[in-house]
Amino acid sequence: MSRVIMSNAFTQDDFLCGCLVTDSERKIVYVNGYFEREWGWTSALLLGKNSDSLFTRSSCIFYESYIVPVLSIQKRFDEIQLALLSAKGERIPVIANARLNNEQDLTFWSLFSATKRDRLYEELVEARNALHEQSLALKALSITDELTGLLNRREIKHRADVILNLAKRTLKPMSLLMMDVDHFKRINDNHGHQQGDEVLQALSQVLQQVARDSDIVGRFGGEEFVLILPNTDAACAQVFCQRLHKGISAMQVTGGPITVSIGISSELIGQKTTFEYFVRLADAALYRAKLAGRNRSVLYSEHDSGQ
Numbered sequence: 001m002s003r004v005i006m007s008n009a010f011t012q013d014d015f016l017c018g019c020l021v022t023d024s025e026r027k028i029v030y031v032n033g034y035f036e037r038e039w040g041w042t043s044a045l046l047l048g049k050n051s052d053s054l055f056t057r058s059s060c061i062f063y064e065s066y067i068v069p070v071l072s073i074q075k076r077f078d079e080i081q082l083a084l085l086s087a088k089g090e091r092i093p094v095i096a097n098a099r100l101n102n103e104q105d106l107t108f109w110s111l112f113s114a115t116k117r118d119r120l121y122e123e124l125v126e127a128r129n130a131l132h133e134q135s136l137a138l139k140a141l142s143i144t145d146e147l148t149g150l151l152n153r154r155e156i157k158h159r160a161d162v163i164l165n166l167a168k169r170t171l172k173p174m175s176l177l178m179m180d181v182d183h184f185k186r187i188n189d190n191h192g193h194q195q196g197d198e199v200l201q202a203l204s205q206v207l208q209q210v211a212r213d214s215d216i217v218g219r220f221g222g223e224e225f226v227l228i229l230p231n232t233d234a235a236c237a238q239v240f241c242q243r244l245h246k247g248i249s250a251m252q253v254t255g256g257p258i259t260v261s262i263g264i265s266s267e268l269i270g271q272k273t274t275f276e277y278f279v280r281l282a283d284a285a286l287y288r289a290k291l292a293g294r295n296r297s298v299l300y301s302e303h304d305s306g307q
Protein backbone atom coordinates (compact mmCIF):
# COMPACT_ATOMS: atom_id res chain seq x y z
CA MET A 1 0.00 0.00 0.00
CA SER A 2 1.52 3.34 -0.98
CA ARG A 3 2.20 5.88 1.72
CA VAL A 4 0.93 9.40 1.10
CA ILE A 5 3.14 12.15 2.42
CA MET A 6 1.80 15.63 2.92
CA SER A 7 3.69 18.06 0.68
CA ASN A 8 4.33 20.42 3.59
CA ALA A 9 6.26 17.65 5.38
CA PHE A 10 9.39 18.38 3.31
CA THR A 11 11.02 21.14 1.28
CA GLN A 12 13.45 21.40 -1.64
CA ASP A 13 16.18 21.55 1.03
CA ASP A 14 15.68 17.83 1.61
CA PHE A 15 16.82 16.88 -1.90
CA LEU A 16 20.39 15.80 -2.49
CA CYS A 17 20.98 18.33 -5.22
CA GLY A 18 21.34 22.06 -5.51
CA CYS A 19 18.19 23.73 -6.82
CA LEU A 20 18.81 27.06 -8.46
CA VAL A 21 16.55 29.46 -10.32
CA THR A 22 17.94 32.27 -12.48
CA ASP A 23 16.12 35.01 -14.35
CA SER A 24 16.59 36.24 -17.92
CA GLU A 25 19.53 38.40 -16.79
CA ARG A 26 21.11 35.34 -15.16
CA LYS A 27 20.45 36.77 -11.71
CA ILE A 28 19.90 34.24 -8.94
CA VAL A 29 16.31 34.36 -7.68
CA TYR A 30 16.28 31.13 -5.68
CA VAL A 31 18.68 28.61 -4.14
CA ASN A 32 17.74 25.73 -1.88
CA GLY A 33 19.42 24.85 1.42
CA TYR A 34 21.77 22.38 -0.31
CA PHE A 35 23.89 25.35 -1.43
CA GLU A 36 24.61 26.29 2.16
CA ARG A 37 24.86 22.76 3.50
CA GLU A 38 27.25 21.46 0.87
CA TRP A 39 28.93 24.46 -0.64
CA GLY A 40 28.75 27.14 2.07
CA TRP A 41 26.58 29.57 0.09
CA THR A 42 23.78 31.10 2.16
CA SER A 43 20.85 32.41 0.14
CA ALA A 44 21.67 35.90 1.46
CA LEU A 45 25.05 35.68 -0.26
CA LEU A 46 23.56 34.63 -3.57
CA LEU A 47 20.12 36.09 -4.08
CA GLY A 48 20.14 38.96 -6.55
CA LYS A 49 23.73 38.16 -7.63
CA ASN A 50 24.69 37.25 -11.15
CA SER A 51 25.01 33.47 -11.40
CA ASP A 52 28.53 33.99 -12.81
CA SER A 53 29.72 34.36 -9.21
CA LEU A 54 28.81 30.68 -8.71
CA PHE A 55 30.90 29.26 -11.51
CA THR A 56 34.56 29.12 -12.51
CA ARG A 57 35.75 31.38 -15.30
CA SER A 58 35.76 28.63 -17.93
CA SER A 59 32.28 27.47 -16.91
CA CYS A 60 31.04 31.06 -17.20
CA ILE A 61 32.39 31.24 -20.75
CA PHE A 62 30.76 27.89 -21.57
CA TYR A 63 27.48 29.10 -19.99
CA GLU A 64 27.50 32.31 -21.99
CA SER A 65 28.61 30.94 -25.32
CA TYR A 66 26.88 27.57 -25.38
CA ILE A 67 24.31 26.95 -22.68
CA VAL A 68 22.41 30.22 -23.17
CA PRO A 69 21.90 29.82 -26.96
CA VAL A 70 21.05 26.11 -26.68
CA LEU A 71 18.58 26.75 -23.86
CA SER A 72 16.84 29.47 -25.86
CA ILE A 73 16.26 26.99 -28.69
CA GLN A 74 15.82 23.62 -26.98
CA LYS A 75 14.44 24.92 -23.68
CA ARG A 76 16.35 22.30 -21.74
CA PHE A 77 19.85 21.05 -21.32
CA ASP A 78 20.76 17.72 -19.74
CA GLU A 79 23.91 16.58 -17.99
CA ILE A 80 26.06 19.65 -18.51
CA GLN A 81 29.46 19.38 -16.88
CA LEU A 82 30.30 22.58 -15.05
CA ALA A 83 32.65 23.67 -12.32
CA LEU A 84 31.06 25.45 -9.42
CA LEU A 85 32.87 27.55 -6.84
CA SER A 86 32.10 26.96 -3.19
CA ALA A 87 31.78 30.00 -0.92
CA LYS A 88 35.41 29.35 0.07
CA GLY A 89 36.46 29.38 -3.58
CA GLU A 90 37.01 25.61 -3.93
CA ARG A 91 36.34 24.14 -7.35
CA ILE A 92 33.45 21.67 -7.28
CA PRO A 93 32.71 19.61 -10.40
CA VAL A 94 28.95 19.40 -10.97
CA ILE A 95 26.56 17.88 -13.44
CA ALA A 96 23.66 20.23 -14.17
CA ASN A 97 20.27 19.86 -15.77
CA ALA A 98 18.57 23.09 -16.77
CA ARG A 99 15.11 23.94 -18.05
CA LEU A 100 14.00 27.28 -19.41
CA ASN A 101 10.46 28.35 -18.62
CA ASN A 102 9.68 30.98 -21.22
CA GLU A 103 6.43 32.14 -19.64
CA GLN A 104 8.12 32.97 -16.36
CA ASP A 105 11.39 33.86 -18.08
CA LEU A 106 13.17 31.73 -15.52
CA THR A 107 15.72 28.93 -15.77
CA PHE A 108 15.40 26.06 -13.30
CA TRP A 109 18.62 24.25 -12.48
CA SER A 110 19.38 21.08 -10.62
CA LEU A 111 23.06 20.71 -9.78
CA PHE A 112 24.56 17.38 -8.74
CA SER A 113 27.98 17.14 -7.18
CA ALA A 114 30.24 15.12 -9.48
CA THR A 115 33.27 15.00 -7.20
CA LYS A 116 33.16 11.22 -6.90
CA ARG A 117 32.51 10.83 -10.62
CA ASP A 118 35.48 13.08 -11.37
CA ARG A 119 37.64 11.05 -9.00
CA LEU A 120 36.48 7.87 -10.73
CA TYR A 121 37.35 9.42 -14.08
CA GLU A 122 40.79 10.40 -12.78
CA GLU A 123 41.29 6.85 -11.51
CA LEU A 124 40.32 5.52 -14.92
CA VAL A 125 42.82 7.86 -16.58
CA GLU A 126 45.48 6.80 -14.07
CA ALA A 127 44.68 3.13 -14.72
CA ARG A 128 44.85 3.70 -18.46
CA ASN A 129 48.21 5.48 -18.15
CA ALA A 130 49.56 2.69 -15.96
CA LEU A 131 48.40 0.13 -18.53
CA HIS A 132 50.06 2.12 -21.28
CA GLU A 133 53.33 2.20 -19.34
CA GLN A 134 53.06 -1.52 -18.65
CA SER A 135 52.50 -2.25 -22.32
CA LEU A 136 55.56 -0.12 -23.20
CA ALA A 137 57.60 -2.02 -20.61
CA LEU A 138 56.33 -5.34 -22.00
CA LYS A 139 57.16 -4.24 -25.52
CA ALA A 140 60.68 -3.28 -24.38
CA LEU A 141 61.02 -6.68 -22.68
CA SER A 142 59.85 -8.52 -25.76
CA ILE A 143 62.52 -6.96 -27.97
CA THR A 144 65.51 -7.01 -25.63
CA ASP A 145 67.89 -9.62 -24.37
CA GLU A 146 67.43 -9.93 -20.62
CA LEU A 147 71.10 -10.30 -19.68
CA THR A 148 72.63 -7.52 -21.75
CA GLY A 149 69.73 -5.20 -22.55
CA LEU A 150 70.71 -5.37 -26.22
CA LEU A 151 68.17 -6.20 -28.91
CA ASN A 152 67.27 -9.88 -29.06
CA ARG A 153 67.58 -12.06 -32.13
CA ARG A 154 63.98 -11.64 -33.28
CA GLU A 155 64.17 -7.86 -33.07
CA ILE A 156 67.50 -7.75 -34.91
CA LYS A 157 65.91 -9.61 -37.79
CA HIS A 158 62.85 -7.40 -37.71
CA ARG A 159 64.92 -4.19 -37.87
CA ALA A 160 67.22 -5.60 -40.53
CA ASP A 161 64.20 -6.48 -42.68
CA VAL A 162 62.95 -2.89 -42.37
CA ILE A 163 66.32 -1.49 -43.50
CA LEU A 164 66.59 -3.98 -46.35
CA ASN A 165 63.09 -3.24 -47.59
CA LEU A 166 63.62 0.51 -47.47
CA ALA A 167 66.95 0.39 -49.26
CA LYS A 168 66.02 -2.17 -51.94
CA ARG A 169 65.75 0.32 -54.76
CA THR A 170 68.51 2.66 -53.68
CA LEU A 171 71.25 0.01 -53.71
CA LYS A 172 72.89 1.36 -50.58
CA PRO A 173 75.67 -0.58 -48.87
CA MET A 174 75.07 -2.34 -45.56
CA SER A 175 77.45 -4.29 -43.37
CA LEU A 176 76.61 -7.01 -40.91
CA LEU A 177 79.10 -8.13 -38.30
CA MET A 178 78.88 -11.47 -36.59
CA MET A 179 80.99 -11.30 -33.45
CA ASP A 180 81.96 -14.18 -31.18
CA VAL A 181 83.92 -14.03 -27.92
CA ASP A 182 87.15 -16.01 -28.11
CA HIS A 183 87.51 -18.95 -25.77
CA PHE A 184 84.55 -17.83 -23.75
CA LYS A 185 84.09 -21.30 -22.34
CA ARG A 186 87.40 -20.84 -20.45
CA ILE A 187 86.05 -17.76 -18.67
CA ASN A 188 83.06 -19.74 -17.49
CA ASP A 189 85.15 -22.72 -16.56
CA ASN A 190 87.85 -20.74 -14.73
CA HIS A 191 85.83 -17.96 -13.13
CA GLY A 192 82.25 -19.20 -13.04
CA HIS A 193 79.11 -18.57 -15.04
CA GLN A 194 78.32 -15.37 -13.13
CA GLN A 195 81.63 -13.89 -14.17
CA GLY A 196 80.93 -15.00 -17.74
CA ASP A 197 77.64 -13.10 -17.58
CA GLU A 198 79.43 -9.97 -16.37
CA VAL A 199 81.86 -10.17 -19.25
CA LEU A 200 78.93 -10.36 -21.70
CA GLN A 201 77.38 -7.30 -20.04
CA ALA A 202 80.61 -5.30 -20.13
CA LEU A 203 81.10 -6.27 -23.73
CA SER A 204 77.60 -5.10 -24.61
CA GLN A 205 78.39 -1.69 -23.18
CA VAL A 206 81.48 -1.38 -25.35
CA LEU A 207 79.47 -2.34 -28.42
CA GLN A 208 76.91 0.33 -27.66
CA GLN A 209 79.60 2.94 -27.03
CA VAL A 210 81.40 2.25 -30.29
CA ALA A 211 78.25 1.94 -32.44
CA ARG A 212 76.28 4.88 -33.79
CA ASP A 213 72.66 5.44 -32.84
CA SER A 214 71.63 4.36 -36.31
CA ASP A 215 73.47 1.03 -35.99
CA ILE A 216 71.69 -2.06 -34.72
CA VAL A 217 73.39 -3.88 -31.87
CA GLY A 218 72.04 -7.16 -30.64
CA ARG A 219 72.85 -10.42 -28.93
CA PHE A 220 72.33 -13.27 -31.30
CA GLY A 221 72.56 -15.89 -28.56
CA GLY A 222 75.21 -17.25 -26.18
CA GLU A 223 78.46 -15.33 -26.66
CA GLU A 224 77.56 -14.28 -30.17
CA PHE A 225 76.61 -10.73 -31.11
CA VAL A 226 75.35 -9.12 -34.29
CA LEU A 227 75.88 -5.56 -35.40
CA ILE A 228 74.21 -4.08 -38.46
CA LEU A 229 75.73 -0.94 -39.89
CA PRO A 230 73.44 0.71 -42.44
CA ASN A 231 75.02 2.82 -45.21
CA THR A 232 78.42 1.32 -44.38
CA ASP A 233 80.66 -0.29 -46.99
CA ALA A 234 83.36 -2.91 -46.40
CA ALA A 235 86.20 -0.43 -45.84
CA CYS A 236 84.25 1.54 -43.23
CA ALA A 237 83.08 -1.68 -41.56
CA GLN A 238 86.70 -2.79 -41.18
CA VAL A 239 87.65 0.53 -39.59
CA PHE A 240 84.68 0.13 -37.26
CA CYS A 241 85.87 -3.37 -36.30
CA GLN A 242 89.32 -2.05 -35.42
CA ARG A 243 87.66 0.38 -33.01
CA LEU A 244 85.70 -2.52 -31.53
CA HIS A 245 88.81 -4.63 -31.01
CA LYS A 246 90.53 -1.68 -29.36
CA GLY A 247 87.59 -0.95 -27.05
CA ILE A 248 87.20 -4.60 -26.08
CA SER A 249 90.91 -5.08 -25.36
CA ALA A 250 90.72 -2.12 -22.94
CA MET A 251 87.91 -3.75 -20.94
CA GLN A 252 88.79 -4.30 -17.27
CA VAL A 253 87.10 -7.59 -16.37
CA THR A 254 87.98 -10.65 -14.35
CA GLY A 255 89.15 -13.33 -16.76
CA GLY A 256 90.39 -10.66 -19.20
CA PRO A 257 91.81 -9.54 -21.45
CA ILE A 258 88.95 -10.44 -23.72
CA THR A 259 89.28 -10.80 -27.45
CA VAL A 260 86.67 -11.36 -30.12
CA SER A 261 86.53 -12.67 -33.65
CA ILE A 262 84.36 -10.90 -36.19
CA GLY A 263 83.00 -11.97 -39.56
CA ILE A 264 81.95 -9.12 -41.84
CA SER A 265 79.52 -9.28 -44.73
CA SER A 266 79.26 -6.08 -46.75
CA GLU A 267 76.89 -5.87 -49.67
CA LEU A 268 74.95 -3.41 -51.75
CA ILE A 269 71.34 -3.95 -50.80
CA GLY A 270 69.37 -5.40 -53.70
CA GLN A 271 66.23 -7.40 -54.32
CA LYS A 272 67.91 -10.62 -53.24
CA THR A 273 69.89 -9.53 -50.19
CA THR A 274 67.99 -10.86 -47.22
CA PHE A 275 68.97 -10.78 -43.57
CA GLU A 276 69.66 -14.51 -43.70
CA TYR A 277 71.97 -13.95 -46.67
CA PHE A 278 74.01 -11.35 -44.76
CA VAL A 279 74.17 -13.66 -41.72
CA ARG A 280 75.31 -16.64 -43.80
CA LEU A 281 78.16 -14.65 -45.33
CA ALA A 282 79.23 -13.12 -42.03
CA ASP A 283 79.12 -16.55 -40.39
CA ALA A 284 81.43 -17.97 -43.04
CA ALA A 285 83.84 -15.05 -42.54
CA LEU A 286 83.69 -15.53 -38.76
CA TYR A 287 84.61 -19.17 -39.19
CA ARG A 288 87.70 -18.09 -41.11
CA ALA A 289 88.59 -15.52 -38.42
CA LYS A 290 88.53 -18.28 -35.81
CA LEU A 291 90.60 -20.59 -37.99
CA ALA A 292 93.13 -17.85 -38.62
CA GLY A 293 93.87 -17.56 -34.92
CA ARG A 294 90.98 -15.47 -33.46
CA ASN A 295 91.20 -11.86 -32.21
CA ARG A 296 90.63 -10.47 -35.70
CA SER A 297 88.03 -9.38 -38.23
CA VAL A 298 87.63 -11.06 -41.57
CA LEU A 299 85.65 -9.73 -44.49
CA TYR A 300 83.62 -12.30 -46.40
CA SER A 301 85.03 -13.18 -49.78
CA GLU A 302 84.14 -15.69 -52.48
CA HIS A 303 86.82 -17.86 -50.92
CA ASP A 304 84.52 -18.39 -47.90
CA SER A 305 81.66 -19.74 -49.99
CA GLY A 306 83.11 -23.21 -49.90
CA GLN A 307 83.08 -23.32 -46.06
Ligand SMILES: Nc1nc2c(ncn2[C@@H]2O[C@H](COP(=O)(O)OP(=O)(O)OP(=O)(O)O)[C@@H](O)[C@H]2O)c(=O)[nH]1
Residues within 6 Å of the ligand: 147, 180, 181, 182, 183, 184, 185, 186, 188, 192, 193, 194, 195, 196, 197, 200, 221, 222, 223, 290, 294
Ligand atom coordinates in the same frame (compact mmCIF):
# COMPACT_ATOMS: atom_id res chain seq x y z
N1 LIG B 1 78.08 -17.04 -18.68
C1 LIG B 1 77.42 -17.34 -19.80
N2 LIG B 1 77.92 -18.23 -20.65
C2 LIG B 1 77.27 -18.50 -21.78
C3 LIG B 1 76.06 -17.88 -22.07
N3 LIG B 1 75.62 -18.34 -23.26
C4 LIG B 1 76.53 -19.24 -23.67
N4 LIG B 1 77.54 -19.34 -22.80
C5 LIG B 1 78.75 -20.18 -22.84
O1 LIG B 1 79.58 -19.77 -23.90
C6 LIG B 1 80.48 -20.84 -24.14
C7 LIG B 1 80.73 -20.94 -25.62
O2 LIG B 1 81.74 -21.85 -25.78
P1 LIG B 1 82.23 -22.40 -27.20
O3 LIG B 1 81.09 -22.38 -28.17
O4 LIG B 1 82.93 -23.72 -26.99
O5 LIG B 1 83.23 -21.34 -27.73
P2 LIG B 1 84.42 -20.58 -27.07
O6 LIG B 1 84.87 -21.17 -25.79
O7 LIG B 1 84.00 -19.14 -27.00
O8 LIG B 1 85.54 -20.76 -28.12
P3 LIG B 1 85.67 -20.13 -29.56
O9 LIG B 1 84.34 -19.56 -29.95
O10 LIG B 1 86.08 -21.26 -30.43
O11 LIG B 1 86.71 -19.09 -29.46
C8 LIG B 1 79.87 -22.09 -23.54
O12 LIG B 1 80.60 -22.47 -22.41
C9 LIG B 1 78.49 -21.64 -23.12
O13 LIG B 1 78.04 -22.29 -21.94
C10 LIG B 1 75.53 -16.93 -21.13
O14 LIG B 1 74.46 -16.33 -21.28
N5 LIG B 1 76.24 -16.68 -20.01
